[in-house]
Amino acid sequence: MAAEQQSPPFTRQLWAAAEPVYEAILGHPFIGGLTDGTLPRQAFRHFVVQDSHYLRDYARALAVCAAKAPTEQDVRAFADDAVGAIAAEQEMHGEFMAALGSDADQAAAEPVLPTTRAYTSYLLATVYGGSFAEALAAVLPCYWIYARVGERLLASSSPDPLYARWIATYGDEAFQTVVRRVLDLTDRIGEELSEAERRRATEHFTTTSRYEWMFWDAAWRGETWPV
Ligand SMILES: Cc1ncc(C[n+]2csc(CCO)c2C)c(N)n1
Numbered sequence: 001m002a003a004e005q006q007s008p009p010f011t012r013q014l015w016a017a018a019e020p021v022y023e024a025i026l027g028h029p030f031i032g033g034l035t036d037g038t039l040p041r042q043a044f045r046h047f048v049v050q051d052s053h054y055l056r057d058y059a060r061a062l063a064v065c066a067a068k069a070p071t072e073q074d075v076r077a078f079a080d081d082a083v084g085a086i087a088a089e090q091e092m093h094g095e096f097m098a099a100l101g102s103d104a105d106q107a108a109a110e111p112v113l114p115t116t117r118a119y120t121s122y123l124l125a126t127v128y129g130g131s132f133a134e135a136l137a138a139v140l141p142c143y144w145i146y147a148r149v150g151e152r153l154l155a156s157s158s159p160d161p162l163y164a165r166w167i168a169t170y171g172d173e174a175f176q177t178v179v180r181r182v183l184d185l186t187d188r189i190g191e192e193l194s195e196a197e198r199r200r201a202t203e204h205f206t207t208t209s210r211y212e213w214m215f216w217d218a219a220w221r222g223e224t225w226p227v
Contacts, residue, residue, distance in 0.1 A: 010190020010198065011183050017202050018141065018209040022148060030216040034167065035153055037160035041100060044162070047219035048096045049107045050116045054215070055093075057120035058142060059086040064127040065135045074185060085178070092169060099162055114225060115218035119211035126204050133189050137201035140186060141209040146170045147179040 007013075015022075025031060030047070033039030059082045066078035094104045112120075127135040150170025158164040169175065190198065 007190070007198075009187045010193070010201075011186050013190075013198065014137065014140070014186070014202060014205045015144075017206050018145075021206070021209040021213055022145060025145065025149060025213050025216065026152065028213065028216055028220070030220040031149065031153070033220075034160075034163045035156055035158055037158050037163060039160075039163065042222065043219050044096075045100050045102070046222060047216070048093050048100070049110050050113055050215070050219065052090065052093050052104065052107045053112045053116050054120055055086050055089055057124060058139070059083075061120075061123045061127045061135075061139055062086070064124075065132070065139055068127075068132040068135055070132060070189070077181060077185075081178070092165070096162060096166075111225070113218060113223050115211070115214045115223060119208070119215060122207060122211065130200075130204070131197070133193055133197055133201045134204055136182075136186060136189060138204040138208050140182065140205060141212050143179045143182050145209060145212045147176055151176065 030039060030043060033043070062078050062082035066075050066082060069075045069078055090104070093107070097103050097107055123138055126138040130138070147170060150167060150172070153167045154171030157167055193201065
């Protein structure tokens with residue numbers, strides 16, 4: 001009998017699809033500026049304000065993932081992240097806003113800009129309308145790209161204490177452990193997917209990876225609504 005055809009681990013397939021985007025992120029001047037400390041405060045502030053808006057909807061997206069998750073343990077893990085991990089990120093943004101002479105209320109009062117709106121709309125449409133695998137693939141770049149970027153930047157860190165704090169959060173071993181958990185789940189789910197389902201999920205993964213690049217780029221450009 002012919003040996004059963006083994007698919008490569010799903011995460012390997014996903015990363016191969018998004019690798020050029022990851023390389024573009026590492027080469028982006030926003031990331032370069034975080035590392036060498038030259039990133040203008042205005043660009044960092046733009047990022048923090050938009051990220052506060054992003055996190056509200058991302059928490060919703062994780063809660064939908066929790067509702068669709070296959071096992072009790074996975075339900076708990078996503079529900080925990082929807083509450084605890086998001087709260088930790090919001091708290092960090094509160095500290096960033098204070099260091100920038102502002103606060104969370106002021107951030108909340110600022111408009112949600114085009115890239116943030118596009119990214120969160122896409123995330124929410126995918127998690128509400130798609131299968132669990134599609135939902136997982138859509139939320140995954142948020143974890144995985146930040147873990148890879150954090151890990152990469154940790155060695156050099158930043159001469160700017162604010163930017164060093166940002167890097168330390170994502171380079172931290174505790175965060176890397178959280179991400180490994182989500183990646184293990186992705187490989188587990190991937191084993192049961194048909195080729196067509198893998199393709200659909202990969203499309204979501206590539207799209208939200210691109211939105212991660214665009215999110216930094218929007219802050220770097222000081223994006224506004226054109227009208
Ligand atoms: C645009 C954007 N993408 C990813 C993250 C990082 N992040 C946000 S929620 C979450 C999961 C729980 O920790 C992670 C890793 C961010 N802050 N902003």
